[in-house]
Amino acid sequence: xxxxxxxxxxxxxxxxxxxxxxxxxxxxxxxxxxxxxxxxxxxxxxxxxxxxxxxxxxxxxxxxxxxxxxxxxxxxxxxxxxxxxxxxxxxxxxxxxxxxxxxxxxxxxxxxx
Amino acid sequence: xxxxxxxxxxxxxxxxxxxxxxxxxxxxxxxxxxxxxxxxxxxxxxxxxxxxxxxxxxxxxxxxxxxxxxxxxxxxxxxxxxxxxxxxxxxxxxxxxxxxxxxxxxxxxxxx
Numbered sequence: 001x002x003x004x005x006x007x008x009x010x011x012x013x014x015x016x017x018x019x020x021x022x023x024x025x026x027x028x029x030x031x032x033x034x035x036x037x038x039x040x041x042x043x044x045x046x047x048x049x050x051x052x053x054x055x056x057x058x059x060x061x062x063x064x065x066x067x068x069x070x071x072x073x074x075x076x077x078x079x080x081x082x083x084x085x086x087x088x089x090x091x092x093x094x095x096x097x098x099x100x101x102x103x104x105x106x107x108x109x110x111x112x113x
Numbered sequence: 114x115x116x117x118x119x120x121x122x123x124x125x126x127x128x129x130x131x132x133x134x135x136x137x138x139x140x141x142x143x144x145x146x147x148x149x150x151x152x153x154x155x156x157x158x159x160x161x162x163x164x165x166x167x168x169x170x171x172x173x174x175x176x177x178x179x180x181x182x183x184x185x186x187x188x189x190x191x192x193x194x195x196x197x198x199x200x201x202x203x204x205x206x207x208x209x210x211x212x213x214x215x216x217x218x219x220x221x222x223x224x225x
Contacts, residue, residue, distance in 0.1 A: 006155075043204070043216040043217060043219060049213065098169055100169055101146075103157070106154070
């Protein structure tokens with residue numbers, strides 16, 4: 001079955017710096033890769049997603065890149081702000097998996113003012 | 114648009130007791146998911162429904178966990194009897210098809 005590895009587990013940056021979180025997946029049939037942000041005690045919130053027919057997607061300060069050959073995808077946050085502090089999860093799924101999301105272990109991002 | 118609703122938000126029980134969680138998905142979403150999120154980990158799928166049929170329950174511990182979605186809308190997840198290792202947040206999510214999933218606030222279960 002699918003397996004998703006996420007690194008780093010913790011990340012601390014200064015306000016205004018960039019943050020990068022990386023994930024690798026094992027199932028080459030996976031074709032949908034969402035990123036969720038989860039603040040303490042709250043629900044996971046979708047922040048951006050990418051499908052396998054696209055190599056990069058950007059939404060304001062957030063971007064995601066996908067390398068299908070290497071089976072890895074990354075989240076890039078530029079000009080970080082203290083409110084970006086949260087746990088970020090990557091996930092992967094495919095049509096042959098019925099839409100089932102396999103999540104990474106999470107990255108705790110801390111943005112210091 | 115109303116989001117995914119879950120209740121209760123918190124539950125504390127003794128081991129070997131039973132507990133039930135309720136989920137109301139976003140209106141019109143045919144697919145409903147139950148995830149278990151243990152502290153410090155990513156959510157893990159327990160069961161997936163398409164309307165009132167089960168699509169995937171391969172990770173559901175069927176000796177103690179059960180779930181139903183009788184009318185294809187609301188769903189309940191039950192644990193009987195509970196074990197200490199069941200302490201976790203139980204998240205419900207829904208999607209229009211096998212697409213973007215929206216999560217509810219979760220139920221935090223503590224088993225003592």
